[in-house]
Every structure is written in structure tokens, then in C-alpha cells.
Amino acid sequence: MKYETVIGLEVHIEMATESKIFCSCSAKFGAEQNEHVCPACCGMPGMLPVVNRHVVDLGMNAGMMLNCHINRTTTFDKKSYYYPDLPSSYQTTQWFAPVAVNGTVTIETANGKKDIRIKQIHMEEDAGKLVHDDWTDTTLVDFNRTSVPLIEIVSQPDLSSAEEVVAYLERLRSLLRFAKVSECRMEQGSMRCDVNLSVRPEGSDKLGVRTEMKNMNSLSAIVRAIEYETARHIDALENGTEELVQETRRWDDIKGKSFAMRNKETAGDYRYFPDPNVMPVVIDDAWYDSIKASLPEFPEVKRARYIDAYGLSEYDADMLTQSRALCDCFEAAYAECKNAKEAANWLISDCMNILNKSQKTADQLTLDGKALGELILLVLDGKVGRGNAKKILIAMFDEKLDPAKYAEEQGFIVSNDTGAIEAIVKTVVAADPKSVADYKNGKEKALMALFGKCMRELKGNCDPQVLQKLLKDTIDSL
């Protein structure tokens, strides 16, 4: 018998905010344990939550990017469970009226395009972190992550393979990075995924027994887990190797196996009820419209525009549209220098090299695009040599500066004084008769060696074409 896999995903994304969802503690990752805590996020009695407006901004933003309906009155609810990573013994989340519902995300795989329906997007607080200490046989609790704002994006069970899941997650990541909702870095845990999977005979409209694998945080692990789980379900159905039960399972990526953790809770077990401490969030027209107006162009629309309007190659357009920061910088640089190819080249090769060296991603680019455009103009107008322009670019990553002024201060302005250039050319030529002879005997490389020496003497401040002509003329006249 042929089987098909039915997969629904719950994706948790940490939002790019400065502070937590219900208190003013920092939401930044990587601090010392329990440095970002206060009585509210520690669940101390009597503390009241106050909603961070920017969390609602980003919740709406995500909803609009995924074509959802935005609930203009959205409410928070309490989800009860007891565990030491949750100090108030309930998580404040959204159950009855989440911020966004009924969306779609279009994915593309080798089999073509497919729409994945989004059931809902809700805003909620993250839990703390537990460290199990084998030495003292105790568990240590860090509440820095408690109340860090999350959105959970719940899809309908419309996915049917690991390939589709990867395409879906990549699409979510791209859209949410573009909208600046989150950096979506799986390796830092700012994007985590629960995979709900069942298997049924092909063509059947009845869903099989569903298992859930929680907190998957790498695409390769997700692919392996889906393949393993699918095979396990089919084996159980075909050969009766085990009885499938609805449960939560843990994926062990090293062993390449999933293990039963606990019976799956049903919604009733969480005893959801409206949180009496958080009043309804009412999104008025002005608030809604301001978020709508701030939405970015979708990456594929930008890509097409870069190719059609700016004449960029597909490769350049693909590279730039991987990151909103690159696109913003490119557009600002283009507005200044009006040369798309140059702006793209400087960003894709030189800027990316500098970022890579400091182990940063394209999204962390903070270079001023207008200043990059000015630098490109200095090069195109022959005022600064390319080598020196690269030095200026490196300085521009460290501090905000005016490229023309900086070039002048550093002595990087190309000299127009042909007399001075000629004098240096004559000295270099006189000092290297062997290269001169080689060139005269047809060795083109020898001219380049002389050219390099002259450029060094001139500290790069010379129009290469002017230098080449003077050099050739000088040798020819010998």
C-alpha cells in the first residue's frame, strides 16, 4: 500500500524587541544567568503585566506578511502548567482571539508551487531555561528568557514531505527577516519548530495517529526526524511493529532516533482561561494603517525589480535579496551613484568579505548606503583608486564618516599632476632596465610589474589609465 505523510508545523519565533513582552527587562540573548529579571518575569505575587506595544506591532506585521486576517481586538489567556521554568505556573499566551488568523504562505519545491494555510499567529511569553546539574543532582533555573516575546505560527496540516517543510521554513524566515520581525536564527534558538506528523493510506481523508516532535532547531535535524518518523509510522501500520499512540517525542539527532517523552496533552489539560490581568488589546485604524504602510516589498518582487529596472544579473539579485539590510543599503547606494552593477558588486564582494571576517551575517550590516554610493562615485570619477577605496570602506564599517573628507585626510585623492606622475615613471623605468627590455621583447607581464611599482610609489593615488599611458609612452620613447 502507498502512504502519504501529513505534517503541520508550530513555529516559535523570538521577536526582535529590546524589552520583554510584559515587563521592561532586556530581551537580549547571552547575558549572565538571571541578569535580565524583575519581580514580574519571576512570577512574584502581585505583579501585573504591561503589554509592550512593539510586540503587537511585530505580531501584526508577521500576520500581514503571511496574508492573515488581523483580529482588531486581540486578547491574552492563561495556559496552566507546572514546571520550574515557568515561575507563575501559567504561560500568558493567546487562545481565544489571537492577533492573526487564516493566512497563507506560498512555497516552491521541485514539484511546483503550493499554498500552505496558516491557522493562526499568536503572541506569547517564552519560558526560562533549566540546566540539569549532574554534579549536585539538582536543576538550576535561569529566568533571563522568561517573558521574552514570541510569536507562534501554527500551520494547517498541509505539508507532506521534508522538502516542503524546509521550503516552508525558509520562506517564513525570509519573509519575517524582511519585515524585521525576527532574525530567525535557528542556531541561537530564535526560531524553533514543533513537527506534528501522521501517516495515512494515499487518498484517504482520515488523519492517522499524530505524534509531535518538539523544539527542533536545525533544518538538517528536521529533515532526518521527518524521514525517521515517517518510516516508523509506516512500519507500525504495515507490520504491526508497535502501536502508534498520540504522544510527544524527543528527536535525538546523534542517535538518529525519536523517543517517547510523554502522552500528548490536549487543550483541556492546559485549562486556558482569559487572563484577567491583561485587558484586551484594541488595534485602532491609525495603528493598523501605520503597520500596513510599513510593510516591505516581498523579496521576490524586489528581485524581479532589480533584474528588470536595474539590469542586475539573476545571481546579483538573488544575493542581494537574501537580506533586507543588503537591499536597503543597495537601494540607498544606487540612489546616490546611479550605478546598480557597481553598488551590487561592492556589497556582494567587498562588504560581505568584511562581514564574514568579523563573523557577522548580511542582516547585521549597518553600513550607511548613501555613504557607500558616495564612495562608489569617488572611484567612478577617478578621484580615488580602487585599492584605497577598499581601505576607506573598511573604515566606514567602524565609524560613520564622509568618504570624500576621509579620502582627503588620508591622502587618498588621485593626483592630476601629470608632471609628478611622469617624474616617478621615469625614476621607476630607469631603475629597472630588465623589465623594460622584457616588455620591449613582447612580455606584457613586465609592463604590469613596472605599473605596480609606479602605483606603489604614488600610494595608489593615480588614475590607472593615465599611468598606463604615461608608462607606455615613456618606454616607447627610450
Next chain:
Amino acid sequence: MQKETLNRLQKLNQLRLTDAEETNVLSFFAAREEEMNILNSIDTETVERMVHVMPIETVVREDKVIKSFTREQLQAGAPETTDGYWQVPRLVE
């Protein structure tokens, strides 16, 4: 409410009721269930969902970091701490 549901709720809420308390709770919920049945029999299809008993909406705050308490202040009343962590009995075998 059935005894079975009550047992499940006791487990979820980490409660342990005496037999007398159980009898009380069951009869209390039986009466509430009857009231709920009356409410459920009313057609509310055209009534807008009430999100709060008062016509009130939340205030929001700006996304700004303000440090309020230190770790030491917050952990002053904790039974046990280690290296700035709260320490609790081992959770996972």
C-alpha cells in the same frame, strides 16, 4: 462532573481532596453544570463575543529597557541558589 474528571483535575492542579471535599465539589459542579446548560441553550449566534466584563482596553508601554531589581535582591528570599541560578530539586532522571 464525573469522578474521573475530578481526579484528572486534581492531578493537573496538584491537589489532593478528602472524600468529603470530593463529594462537596462534585455537587457544587453539578449545580454549575445545570446553570451552564441553561446558558448554552440560548442562541448567541448574532451576539458579539464579550472579551472583558468591562468595556476596557489595555494600556501599552514603549519598547524600552529599564533595569529595576538586581539579581541579589530578587534571590534574597530564595531557599537555595548556586552561581546566580535558582536551585530546585532535580527534574529529569
